[in-house]
Amino acid sequence: MKFSTLLLTVLLLGCLPLVAKERQFYQIKIYHLKTAAQEARVDSFLQTAYLPALHRAGIPTVGVFKPVTTDTADIRIYVLLPFRNMEQFLQLDAKLSADKTFGEAGRSYLDAAWNDIPYTRQESILLQAFTGMPVLAKPTLTGPKSERIYELRSYESPTEKYHVNKVHMFNVGNEINIFQRLGFNAVFYGSVLSGSRMPNLMYMTTFNNKADRDAHWKTFSSDPSWKQLSVMPFYAHNVSKSEIMFLHPTDYSDI
Numbered sequence: 001m002k003f004s005t006l007l008l009t010v011l012l013l014g015c016l017p018l019v020a021k022e023r024q025f026y027q028i029k030i031y032h033l034k035t036a037a038q039e040a041r042v043d044s045f046l047q048t049a050y051l052p053a054l055h056r057a058g059i060p061t062v063g064v065f066k067p068v069t070t071d072t073a074d075i076r077i078y079v080l081l082p083f084r085n086m087e088q089f090l091q092l093d094a095k096l097s098a099d100k101t102f103g104e105a106g107r108s109y110l111d112a113a114w115n116d117i118p119y120t121r122q123e124s125i126l127l128q129a130f131t132g133m134p135v136l137a138k139p140t141l142t143g144p145k146s147e148r149i150y151e152l153r154s155y156e157s158p159t160e161k162y163h164v165n166k167v168h169m170f171n172v173g174n175e176i177n178i179f180q181r182l183g184f185n186a187v188f189y190g191s192v193l194s195g196s197r198m199p200n201l202m203y204m205t206t207f208n209n210k211a212d213r214d215a216h217w218k219t220f221s222s223d224p225s226w227k228q229l230s231v232m233p234f235y236a237h238n239v240s241k242s243e244i245m246f247l248h249p250t251d252y253s254d255i
Contacts, residue, residue, distance in 0.1 A: 022084065022085060022134065023128055023129040023130075023131065023134040023135075024082050024083060024084060024085075024128075024129045024134065024135050024136060024188075025082075025083040025085065025086055025089055025126065025127065025128050025129070025193075026080060026081065026082055026083070026126070026127040026128075026129065026136070026188055026190050027080075027081045027083070027089065027124060027125065027126055027127075028078060028079070028080055028081075028124070028125040028127070028202070029078070029079040029081070029122060029123070029124055030076055030077070030078055030079075030122065030123040030124075030125075031076065031077040031078075031079070031119045031122055032074055032075070032076060032119060032120045032121045032122070032123065033074075033075040033076070033077070033119050033120055034073075034074075034075065034120050035075075036075075038075070038117075038118055038119055038120070039075050039077070041108070041109060041118045042077055042109070042118055042119055043077070043250070044108075044109075045106050045108075045109035045118065046064055046077070046079065046250075046252070047250075047252040048105050048106075049102055049105035049106030049109065049110075050079075050102075050106065051064070051252065051254070052101075052102075052105070053096055053099050053101070053102035053105075053106075054081065054092075056099060056101075056102075057092060057095045057096065057099070058084075058088065059081060059082065059083070059088075059092075060254070061082060061136065061138060061254045061255060062079065062080065062081055062082075062253070062254050062255070063078075063079070063080035063150075063187070063249065063253050063254060063255035064077065064078070064079050064080075064249065064250045064252060064253040065077070065078040065079075065080070065150055065152075065247035065248065065249055065250065065253065066078070066247060066248060066250060067245065067246065067247055068149065068246040068247065068248055069246070077250075078152070078245075078247060080136075080187070080188075080204075080255065082135070082136040082188070089126075123196070124194075124195075125192060125194070125195040125196075125202070126192070126193045126194040126195065127188075127190030127191060127192050127193060127201075127202060128190055128191055128193055129188060129189065129190050130167065130170055130171055130176065130189040130190060130191070131171050132170055132171040132176040132177075132189065133176055133186065133188065133189050136187060136188045136255075137185075137186065137187060137188070138187070138254075138255055139185035139186075139187060139206035139255070140185060141185060141206060141207070141208050142208060143208030143209050143212070145249060145251070146248070147208065147209040147210075147248075148206065148207065148208060148209065148248060148249060149206070149207045149208075149209060149210055149212070149213045149246055149247075149248065150187070150204055150205075150206050150246075150247040150248065150249060151204065151205050151206070151207070151213060151244060151245070151246060151247075152202065152203075152204045152244075152245040152247055153202065153203055153204070153205075153242065153243070153244055153245075154197065154200060154201075154202045154242065154243040154244075154245075155200065155201050155202070155239045155241075155242050156197055156198075156199065156200045156239070156240050156241040156242070157199045157200070157201075157238055157239060157240055158237065158238075158240045159199065160199050162199070162237065162238040162239075162240075163191070163199035163200070163201065163238070165234075165235060165238045166201060166235070166238040166239060167191055167201060168235075169229070169235045169238065170189060170201075170203075173229050173232075173235065174225070174229070175226075175229060176189060178220070178223060178225050178226050178229070179205065179220075182216060182219055182220055182223065183216065184205040184206075184207075184216055184220075185205060185206040185207065186203060186204065186205050186206075187203075187204040187205070187206060187255060188203060188204055189201070189202075189203040190202055190203065
């Protein structure tokens with residue numbers, strides 16, 4: 001099958017699940033911070049003002065995560081927001097602006113002076129869910145929340161066509177099914193629609209602890225289905241750069 005024909009097939013396949021279940025959109029907001037004081041301030045805002053306001057706005061499940069290993073030069077907080085559709089994403093700011101409770105609870109953050117800012121910079125990544133997993137899933141973990149490992153992976157591709165090919169590998173090549181069968185507790189899989197690194201896809205898997213994570217990936221690497229899939233010439237060279245971020249959920253995270 002020619003790649004142009006495959007691309008059309010993939011796009012058509014991507015539309016089919018919309019009949020049964022609409023694919024969600026995800027926003028990953030990354031707060032970049034310089035000091036522990038800024039971190040505490042953003043934590044307070046997220047816990048007492050932002051997440052409650054998001055819940056009132058119809059977004060009941062919001063993830064908040066921090067790197068397992070803190071970079072003191074660039075402290076980060078990751079916020080994962082799922083949206084039913086693009087309209088909900090576009091309407092969020094207006095809903096928050098009209099929420100008086102949010103305005104009061106978040107006043108110290110929202111009304112921060114120019115010379116007393118609560119963060120250094122914000123980063124935003126917008127994604128659309130894969131057809132193979134159209135909506136976010138809360139992980140079913142049994143270990144203590146403080147020990148849990150959330151693994152956020154980013155796969156950049158050489159070109160847009162290779163990106164489509166890598167997404168095809170997950171959806172049609174059944175890579176998602178391998179993760180499901182082996183109990184990786186995936187939260188989401190998504191194609192990046194807007195971000196600083198494109199073309200790109202990202203996904204998040206979860207584990208009770210680091211040892212649990214390592215054991216799962218060892219099983220994955222030796223799985224016969226993965227071994228067969230990973231050496232298929234059709235999927236060769238579809239990743240040019242990969243990045244792994246180990247995160248843990250905050251106490252107030254919904255995920």
